Amino acid sequence: MPLILNDEQAMLRDTARSFLAEQAPVAALRKLRDGRDALGYHRDLWKGFAEMGFTGVLVPEAHGGLGLGHVEAGVVMEEIGRNLTASPFVSTAVVAASAINRIGGEGQKAEWLPRIAAGEAIITLAVDEGRKHDPSRTAMKAERAGNGFRLHGAKAMVLDGHVADLMIVAARTGGAPGETDGLTLFLIDPKAKGVAIERTIMVDSHNAARIVLENVEVDADAVLGEVDQAHGALEGVLNVGRAAVAAEITGVGDEAFGRTVAYLKERKQFGRVIGEFQALQHRAAHLFTEIEIAKAAVLKALQTLDEGYDRAGPIASVAKAKAGQAATLAVQEAVQMHGGVGMTDEFDVGLFMKRARVAQELWGDANFHAERLARLSGY
Amino acid sequence: MADLESFRAETRAWLEANCPPEMRLPLKDEEDRVWGGRNAKFSSPAQKQWLDAMAAKGWTAPEWPTAYGGGGLSREEAKVLRSEMRRINARSPLDSFGIWMLGPALLQYGTEEQKQHFLPPIVRGEIRWCQGYSEPGAGSDLASLQTRAEDKGDHWLVNGQKVWTSYADKADWIFCLVRTDPTAPKHEGISFVLFDMTTPGVSTKPIVLISGKSPFCETFFDDVVVPKENLVGTLNRGWDVAKHLLTHEREMISNMGMDMASLGEVAKKAIGLDAQGRLDDPLLRADIARFDVDALAFRLAIERTGDLAKAKQGHPALSSMLKYYGAELNKRRHELMMAAGGADALEWESERSQGGTPARSWLRTKANSIEGGTSEVQLNIIAKRLLNLPGA
Numbered sequence: 001m002p003l004i005l006n007d008e009q010a011m012l013r014d015t016a017r018s019f020l021a022e023q024a025p026v027a028a029l030r031k032l033r034d035g036r037d038a039l040g041y042h043r044d045l046w047k048g049f050a051e052m053g054f055t056g057v058l059v060p061e062a063h064g065g066l067g068l069g070h071v072e073a074g075v076v077m078e079e080i081g082r083n084l085t086a087s088p089f090v091s092t093a094v095v096a097a098s099a100i101n102r103i104g105g106e107g108q109k110a111e112w113l114p115r116i117a118a119g120e121a122i123i124t125l126a127v128d129e130g131r132k133h134d135p136s137r138t139a140m141k142a143e144r145a146g147n148g149f150r151l152h153g154a155k156a157m158v159l160d161g162h163v164a165d166l167m168i169v170a171a172r173t174g175g176a177p178g179e180t181d182g183l184t185l186f187l188i189d190p191k192a193k194g195v196a197i198e199r200t201i202m203v204d205s206h207n208a209a210r211i212v213l214e215n216v217e218v219d220a221d222a223v224l225g226e227v228d229q230a231h232g233a234l235e236g237v238l239n240v241g242r243a244a245v246a247a248e249i250t251g252v253g254d255e256a257f258g259r260t261v262a263y264l265k266e267r268k269q270f271g272r273v274i275g276e277f278q279a280l281q282h283r284a285a286h287l288f289t290e291i292e293i294a295k296a297a298v299l300k301a302l303q304t305l306d307e308g309y310d311r312a313g314p315i316a317s318v319a320k321a322k323a324g325q326a327a328t329l330a331v332q333e334a335v336q337m338h339g340g341v342g343m344t345d346e347f348d349v350g351l352f353m354k355r356a357r358v359a360q361e362l363w364g365d366a367n368f369h370a371e372r373l374a375r376l377s378g379y
Numbered sequence: 380m381a382d383l384e385s386f387r388a389e390t391r392a393w394l395e396a397n398c399p400p401e402m403r404l405p406l407k408d409e410e411d412r413v414w415g416g417r418n419a420k421f422s423s424p425a426q427k428q429w430l431d432a433m434a435a436k437g438w439t440a441p442e443w444p445t446a447y448g449g450g451g452l453s454r455e456e457a458k459v460l461r462s463e464m465r466r467i468n469a470r471s472p473l474d475s476f477g478i479w480m481l482g483p484a485l486l487q488y489g490t491e492e493q494k495q496h497f498l499p500p501i502v503r504g505e506i507r508w509c510q511g512y513s514e515p516g517a518g519s520d521l522a523s524l525q526t527r528a529e530d531k532g533d534h535w536l537v538n539g540q541k542v543w544t545s546y547a548d549k550a551d552w553i554f555c556l557v558r559t560d561p562t563a564p565k566h567e568g569i570s571f572v573l574f575d576m577t578t579p580g581v582s583t584k585p586i587v588l589i590s591g592k593s594p595f596c597e598t599f600f601d602d603v604v605v606p607k608e609n610l611v612g613t614l615n616r617g618w619d620v621a622k623h624l625l626t627h628e629r630e631m632i633s634n635m636g637m638d639m640a641s642l643g644e645v646a647k648k649a650i651g652l653d654a655q656g657r658l659d660d661p662l663l664r665a666d667i668a669r670f671d672v673d674a675l676a677f678r679l680a681i682e683r684t685g686d687l688a689k690a691k692q693g694h695p696a697l698s699s700m701l702k703y704y705g706a707e708l709n710k711r712r713h714e715l716m717m718a719a720g721g722a723d724a725l726e727w728e729s730e731r732s733q734g735g736t737p738a739r740s741w742l743r744t745k746a747n748s749i750e751g752g753t754s755e756v757q758l759n760i761i762a763k764r765l766l767n768l769p770g771a
């Protein structure tokens with residue numbers, strides 16, 4: 001398959017681009033931040049996502065979605081990145097939709113997928129516990145109790161945690177932290193007894209929460225997939241999230257880069273535009289190269305998820321690591337090449353730096369994925 | 380050397396007796412720094428006690444002559460003082476643009492009256508200074524500055540605008556570059572003047588930084604009357620003073636972050652060790668180890684550059700080398716701090732993150748390679764003045 005968007009995908013990109021630029025530009029993020037918005041996303045925008053069909057991009061048509069692929073989800077993510085749009089798209093329409101669709105039973109799919117597609121349910125995956133992403137280190141306990149389970153432990157970096165209607169929680173039914181066996185996924189109602197949710201205001205003004213489960217009791221039918229055997233399925237779903245965030249972060253980096261190139265053509269010092277200085281020209285040219293390479297890796301990861309879902313691990317890591325590096329460089333160069341203005345809150349480039357930092361950390365930073373690639377490659 | 384050893388023993392004993400225990404604890408946050416000035420803020424009595432004790436000995440400016448309130452220490456003695464302070468983790472008693480920047484310029488270019496008048500209050504932390512260099516159109520190309528000072532016989536009349544003036548809203552006085560001869564080539568019509576920020580016609584407007592803090596301002600001058608005697612150095616030769624001051628500013632910036640907690644320790648606490656006692660994240664461990672190599676070697680390069688200068692073998696442009704490397708290093712340090720801090724370090728307001736201290740500090744360091752002349756400008760200076768490259 002050629003490493004370019006096909007016509008329908010390019011059309012979707014154009015649609016998403018104009019929709020987001022109009023409905024959810026960077027100014028919308030500022031409004032959420034400065035108004036200390038209780039939801040952390042614009043409800044009307046989310047309705048718009050549903051009307052456009054974005055919420056159902058990965059939901060099969062049988063369940064009311066568009067039944068499109070990961071490339072299409074990535075196309076939307078990249079535009080979200082360009083606009084720093086805050087929305088439950090990645091938590092709900094990408095990761096939760098994949099998890100339920102891939103791992104869920106028929107009843108679970110029928111219950112939740114149509115609501116995702118309709119923009120009526122926000123669902124989030126709660127996996128990380130420590131400071132760094134690493135699903136195998138899951139320590140949250142799930143003990144058998146009666147006909148179900150009792151969960152105990154804490155989660156961090158739960159996207160949209162404080163507005164979620166449902167949480168998909170990874171917990172340990174067996175094994176010890178560090179082991180891949182013994183993990184199980186549970187569907188947990190955030191309103192259940194024993195669930196405490198703390199919204200954490202983040203540097204990038206996007207939604208995240210910490211969640212504490214204190215002896216939360218669930219029935220056996222709250223299990224998503226197989227008991228003790230969730231690790232493989234979870235990695236699959238995380239690969240979707242990683243590739244999607246790689247697409248977003250590429251949008252973040254590319255937009256910061258575009259704005260920087262424009263500034264190089266505009267700002268004058270020493271009687272000429274600063275873009276005339278070769279020191280800056282070469283750095284811009286280098287950055288262009290890095291971003292192009294990241295785009296190739298991201299598209300390949302998304303395509304691989306569509307064509308051979310189970311083979312996507314290594315390329316998802318390549319994409320997440322490369323996109324993370326390229327975007328990090330892009331936002332750093334953006335601030336630097338803007339000089340003093342780049343350091344001001346009033347100017348947007350700092351917001352790109354903040355989002356890039358969080359997206360870099362989400363579901364594994366560049367080091368995590370380089371390490372994972374080494375492991376998957378057998379060295 | 381025997382003298383130095385006894386100086387060390389005396390210093391140790393004095394610090395033991397005079398440095399309050401609270402002043403041996405790490406700063407809680409940036410707000411915990413002491414800047415002095417007319418409206419000085421102390422977050423504890425110990426801060427004031429520590430400042431007063433150090434100022435009385437002149438040790439807020441250890442190498443300045445005692446005649447101007449300084450400590451009168453030799454370079455070697457000052458090193459001993461610094462190392463003894465480091466030994467007990469003593470905080471800096473005073474952070475001051477007066478000490479870091481203006482003082483050295485006054486010592487070099489000021490008249491005797493100016494030194495007598497301005498230096499002692501700087502040592503004592505009584506007057507807080509800000510730096511009026513950059514303008515909207517004059518950043519890297521500083522010499523193209525447009526703020527005018529007209530000769531009105533018995534005073535200067537200053538009109539114009541500065542930007543990115545750090546702490547202009549909190550400073551008592553400003554050292555300011557102004558154009559006194561608009562017809563001369565750009566470097567030859569600039570003068571260096573000092574004036575009180577409460578002079579009528581001076582106003583400031585804070586600008587919020589990406590860290591969410593607001594330490595810098597737009598600064599406006601509207602018919603500001605400046606006494607004739609407040610000109611430093613020769614009329615229209617202010618660029619010499621400005622450059623001399625910049626070498627000190629650059630040395631100050633190159634030291635940023637050097638007193639911070641070791642990255643390895645931070646990462647160890649955050650991430651933990653594996654069964655072999657190594658940081659349980661092999662790639663981050665490698666990143667930090669490589670950083671430490673650079674940081675430890677760099678610390679020595681700072682020392683060596685100072686020793687070269689003292690031995691009259693230095694070069695003013697070496698301050699650009701230190702500034703460039705120190706700034707880039709500090710940015711790297713904070714990138715790694717963020718990596719080690721992971722999810723916790725991304726929180727912006729929580730108690731857990733001390734109000735977002737890691738993220739806010741990380742964002743603030745992005746200015747290190749901009750303030751005091753950008754990294755690109757430092758590299759240009761190295762290429763031109765140290766390497767004599769053609770066309771540079």
Ligand SMILES: Cc1cc2nc3c(=O)[nH]c(=O)nc-3n(C[C@H](O)[C@H](O)[C@H](O)COP(=O)(O)OP(=O)(O)OC[C@H]3O[C@@H](n4cnc5c(N)ncnc54)[C@H](O)[C@@H]3O)c2cc1C
Pocket residue numbers: 267269270274277279280336337338339340341343509510511512513514515517518519520542543544545546595746749750751752753754755756759
């Ligand atoms: C936090 C902070 C505090 C500051 N505090 C003060 C203060 O107290 N007082 C004060 O006077 N100023 C202060 N400054 C201003 C600072 O000195 C200027 O921002 C700096 O000199 C750069 O100028 P500029 O912002 O106009 O950027 P520009 O000069 O517009 O530079 C934009 C980009 O172009 C690059 N560039 C410019 N010329 C060249 C060239 N010839 N070759 C290669 N690249 C080039 C720059 O390196 C930069 O990357 C502060 C700045 C910051 C960020």
